[in-house]
Amino acid sequence: MAKIETERREFIKYSTLGILGVVLAGGVVFSPYALKAENRLRPPGAVSEKEFLGLCIKCGQCLQVCPFHSIKLADIATGHGEGTPYIDALERGCWGCEAVPCVLACPSGALDHECSKIEDAHLGIAVLEFPDRCLAVNETPVPKGYNDKMKKFVDGVTNINELELKLLEKFDGYEGKECTLCADMCPIPNPMSAISMIPDSKGGKRPEIYDGCIGCGACEEVCPTNSPSIVIKPRVTYKSFYENKS
Ligand code: SF4
C-alpha cells in the first residue's frame, strides 16, 4: 500500500511538473526538463535534437547492440524525451566502435547512417572545465582505488563482453603514476587528433583538446578526480567552443 502511495505521489509530482513545463514553454520560459534535454549526450550519428525527438521510435535497438552498455533510455524521472536513448558519460561514455553498430541498428534515421565510422560522429566536445582539480595540472599521482568506479560498473553488468574486460585491463595499473588517463584512454582511431598532454603554465601538464575530438565522453568517465575535471559539452562544436574563445 505504501509503495502504491509513493508511486502515486511520484506520478502526480512528475505530471504536475510536466504540465507546468508545457505551460511555461508556451510562453517565454522553457521547461527545466527541456533545458536539461538540450544538454543530453545522444548516441553517435544523432541528428539535431528537435529532429531526433521527432524521428526516434524508442525501439532501443541502438542500446541492444552497444557492446559497452553506454546507451540508456530516458525514463519518466529524466523527464523530457522519455524512452529516447542517451549517454551518461559520468557513468559510461561511448567507447567508439569503429563500425558504429548503434547507428547501423537504427531503423528510423534518428541516428544518421551517413555516420559510417566513429570519426564521422560528433556528440559534443571535451573541455577541461575544472583545471584546478586536474591531477596532471597539480602534479598529483593517480590515487589508490581510482578504478573502483569502472570495476563496479562492470560488476553490475550481467552480459559483460570481452571488449569491456579489455578496457578494464587497459585502465588498470595507473595507481601512483602521473595522470594521463584522459589522453591514454581516448578510444578514437587517431587519439592524437583529439587530445594530448601538454606542459601547463603552473609546471605540471594538462590535457589539450583538438578538433578531432568527437565528444564521446570516455575521458569524462575515466577522469579519476572526485568529480571529473574534463567534461563533455553535448552538441557543442570545437569551432564554437575553442575558436570563439581565442
Ligand atoms: S559507437 Fe559503440 S560504444 Fe559508442 S554508443 Fe555506438 S555501439 Fe556504443
Ligand code: SF4
Ligand atoms: S535505434 Fe534509433 S529509433 Fe531506435 S531507440 Fe535508438 S535512436 Fe531511437
Ligand code: SF4
Ligand atoms: S578527447 Fe577523446 S575521449 Fe575525450 S571526448 Fe574527445 S574523443 Fe572522446
